Structure formats: structure tokens, C-alpha cells
Amino acid sequence: MGSVERIQKVAQRVAKWARAGYQVVVVPSAMSGETNRLLGMANEIAGDLNTAKSLREKDVVAVAGEQVSVGLLALALQAQGQPAISFAGWQVPVQTDDSYTKARINSIKTNRVQDELNEGKVVIVTGFQGIDEHGNVTTLGRGGSDTSAVAMAAALHADECLIFTDVDGVYTTDPRIVAEARRMDSVSFEEMLEMASLGSKVLQIRSVELAGKYKMPIRVLSSFTDPDIILQDEAQSGTLITFEEYEKMEKAIVSGITYSRNEAKISVLGVPDTPGIAYQILGSVAEANIDVDVIIQNIGKDGKTDFSFTVNQSDYAHTLDLLKNQVLSKTGAAEVLGDNKICKVSVVGIGMRSHAGVASKMFSTLADEGINIQMISTSEIKISVVIDEKYLELAVRSLHKAFELDKVPQ
Ligand code: ASP
Ligand code: MG
Numbered sequence: 001m002g003s004v005e006r007i008q009k010v011a012q013r014v015a016k017w018a019r020a021g022y023q024v025v026v027v028p029s030a031m032s033g034e035t036n037r038l039l040g041m042a043n044e045i046a047g048d049l050n051t052a053k054s055l056r057e058k059d060v061v062a063v064a065g066e067q068v069s070v071g072l073l074a075l076a077l078q079a080q081g082q083p084a085i086s087f088a089g090w091q092v093p094v095q096t097d098d099s100y101t102k103a104r105i106n107s108i109k110t111n112r113v114q115d116e117l118n119e120g121k122v123v124i125v126t127g128f129q130g131i132d133e134h135g136n137v138t139t140l141g142r143g144g145s146d147t148s149a150v151a152m153a154a155a156l157h158a159d160e161c162l163i164f165t166d167v168d169g170v171y172t173t174d175p176r177i178v179a180e181a182r183r184m185d186s187v188s189f190e191e192m193l194e195m196a197s198l199g200s201k202v203l204q205i206r207s208v209e210l211a212g213k214y215k216m217p218i219r220v221l222s223s224f225t226d227p228d229i230i231l232q233d234e235a236q237s238g239t240l241i242t243f244e245e246y247e248k249m250e251k252a253i254v255s256g257i258t259y260s261r262n263e264a265k266i267s268v269l270g271v272p273d274t275p276g277i278a279y280q281i282l283g284s285v286a287e288a289n290i291d292v293d294v295i296i297q298n299i300g301k302d303g304k305t306d307f308s309f310t311v312n313q314s315d316y317a318h319t320l321d322l323l324k325n326q327v328l329s330k331t332g333a334a335e336v337l338g339d340n341k342i343c344k345v346s347v348v349g350i351g352m353r354s355h356a357g358v359a360s361k362m363f364s365t366l367a368d369e370g371i372n373i374q375m376i377s378t379s380e381i382k383i384s385v386v387i388d389e390k391y392l393e394l395a396v397r398s399l400h401k402a403f404e405l406d407k408v409p410q
Contacts, residue, residue: 030065
């Protein structure tokens with residue numbers, strides 16, 4: 001939705017589906033850069049003022065981008081002879097809770113949308129926004145139109161939710177780092193959920209969670225193809241996020257390598273090795289609303305132990321400060337150290353459940369490259385390591401090669 005011309009192309013693509021007999025609901029995002037521009041003005045005036053009252057007004061400003069998009073897209077469809085009607089979130093309504101700037105959808109009333117569909121119209125509904133029970137407009141957080149689209153698809157019991165985006169699907173890893181990265185025809189929902197939470201930016205994580213809850217298949221596909229591409233081809237393009245193993249499902253042990261530069265490590269050294277110490281340290285961090293990711297506690301020696309964990313880069317300074325000034329003295333720890341020059345690299349694959357040896361292959365690959373592993377965390381379908389950020393690209397490249405992700409699995 002970058003320009004008027006692009007909107008006309010979107011309309012062409014949508015009209016093609018409608019003319020083929022599909023009932024189509026479109027959830028466009030704002031025109032590119034628009035949400036940043038709007039919030040930029042809001043922040044220029046209100047600065048960091050994040051009281052409930054100011055957050056309410058920031059949402060009032062932020063929803064304007066989508067309001068413009070839906071109207072323009074409806075006009076573009078009408079101009080091409082395709083009946084269409086637009087709705088803002090509050091008109092549907094898309095009912096949310098009242099957490100401004102990060103609201104959650106509670107329910108979507110579909111009568112009005114369904115009636116318009118039955119009259120042969122394309123229905124266009126704003127992404128990213130909803131309304132709380134007191135009639136205030138809310139937004140779902142940045143990137144929230146993915147979530148709006150999946151929620152709308154689920155509420156309408158759609159066959160599929162197509163997410164047109166600036167990449168043409170989900171890749172085995174970031175193609176900007178590994179030229180041999182391969183687009184997957186399909187990926188399981190569980191893998192996609194791990195990838196989204198481990199740093200892959202293709203979809204907002206909440207949209208994937210929602211798709212899981214309602215078993216709504218999502219297809220990620222490019223918005224840059226020729227809008228007149230043959231419908232059957234378009235319907236098979238991109239990457240399908242699936243729930244059931246079907247015969248075409250790829251049988252790889254590892255499906256993808258993801259990374260995140262957004263990590264920082266905090267170590268608390270010389271902590272008395274006594275019950276309750278993890279709670280004392282992490283409890284205060286949690287109380288400050290800081291999310292902790294990977295955690296390790298070393299084996300105690302002489303009644304003392306070391307304790308390390310990672311937080312988001314944006315919480316780094318705050319966490320260090322909190323530990324140095326409040327927790328250190330309380331716990332009797334010797335020292336708090338921080339390192340924000342780290343990154344997290346993960347291998348993801350449901351095949352790990354039934355195959356041993358993924359971890360050892362990962363570790364030996366990194367060892368061969370001389371990359372030191374600082375922390376490890378695992379789940380049933382992923383292994384993550386924390387390493388020095390200067391090795392990020394080397395690690396991703398060598399793992400992609402070691403797990404043969406450039407080759408189509410048999
Ligand atoms: N326009 C909103 C944003 O930039 C929502 C979205 O694009 O998904 O965050
Ligand atoms: Mg978006």
C-alpha cells in the first residue's frame with residue numbers, strides 16, 4: 001500500500017479473486033511509513049508521556065493510517081467496477097480489551113461483513129485497530145494488521161488467510177545473510193511459532209498464535225507479483241503454514257535457522273548458593289515488567305554460584321541498573337556484569353522430536369568455526385545458543401550448510 005498506484009494494483013489483485021467467485025475480505029495495513037509518521041507527530045508532542053490518557057490519544061492518532069487505506073482501496077475497487085465497501089474496526093465491531101497500544105481482540109461480530117459479502121461486495125476492514133467495551137479505539141501493537149487479518153479469517157471461518165507481504169514466503173533463514181536460503185512450500189504451525197518468537201520478522205507472533213488457536217491456515221505470499229498472475233498459480237505460491245502433516249509436507253529434521261540481535265546478557269557473580277536466590281534475582285526483574293529469556297545457573301563452589309540470563313536489548317540498561325542498585329546488596333552477590341554484544345542463533349524443526357544428534361551437530365559446527373557458546377536453551381523443537389554478536393553471520397551460514405537447508409528434503 002505504498003502509493004496510489006500500488007493501491008490500484010492491490011485492487012486489481014483483489015478484484016481478480018472476487019471475479020473468480022471467492023468472497024473476499026481484505027484487511028489492509030496503513031500506507032507504508034504512515035504509522036511511523038503519525039506516531040512521530042504524537043511523540044513529538046507528548047514525548048515519553050505514556051499515561052493511560054496519553055496512550056489512548058496515541059491510539060486515536062495511530063488508527064488514522066488504516067482508515068485512509070480502507071477508503072482508498074474501496075474507491076480503487078469501485079473504480080475498477082468491483083463493488084466494495086470499507087469499515088473501520090469500530091463499525092464491525094472488532095471488540096478488544098482496553099490495553100491501549102497493545103490491545104487483544106476479544107470478539108468480532110461478523111453479521112455486517114457477511115451481509116455485504118452476500119451482496120457480492122468485497123469487504124475491506126481496517127487492520128491494527130479495534131474498540132474497547134467503553135467505545136474507545138484501541139490498537140493491537142505494531143505489525144498488528146497480521147493479527148487482525150487472522151482474527152477476521154477465523155471469525156468468518158474462511159478457507160485460508162493470505163498474507164501479502166514484502167517477502168515471497170518463509171525462508172530457511174534470512175536470505176540477506178545466506179544467499180542459498182530456500183523458500184519453503186510449507187512449514188508447520190509449531191515451527192512458525194518458534195521462528196516468529198525467535199526473531200523471524202515475517203509475521204507478528206500474535207497472528208501465528210491466533211492461527212494456532214483457530215486452526216486457520218495462513219499463506220505468506222508476495223505483494224510484488226504481477227496482480228494479474230493466474231489465480232491458480234497465486235493460490236499455490238508463497239509458504240503455507242499448515243497444521244496437519246500432509247504428503248507434500250517437507251520431511252526435514254531441521255527446517256530453519258533464526259537469529260536475534262536483540263539480546264543482552266546479565267551475569268550476577270558470587271551469589272550465595274542458597275534456596276530462593278533465583279527468585280530474589282528474577283523476581284525483582286519480573287516485577288519491573290522485564291521479560292527474561294535464557295537463564296543459566298552454574299554449579300556452586302564454596303557456597304557461591306554465578307547466575308546469568310538474557311533480556312531484550314531495550315531492557316538492558318534498566319535491568320543492569322536495577323540489579324546493581326537494588327538486588328546486589330539484598331542478595332549479597334559480589335558483582336553484576338552486562339554484555340550487550342551478544343546474539344542468539346537457533347535451529348528449529350519438528351523433526352528433532354524423533355531424531356537425536358541435532359544438538360551435537362549444531363555444537364560441533366560452531367566449534368569447527370571457533371565460535372564459543374555462552375549459553376544454551378532448548379525446547380522440544382528448537383535449540384538456541386547465545387554467542388558473541390560478531391559471529392552471527394558466520395554461525396547462521398555454517399549451520400544452514402551443516403543441516404543442508406539449501407537442498408530440498410526428500
Ligand atoms: N500500520 C501498523 C503498523 O505499522 C499495523 C501494521 O502494519 O501491521 O504497525
Ligand atoms: Mg504490517
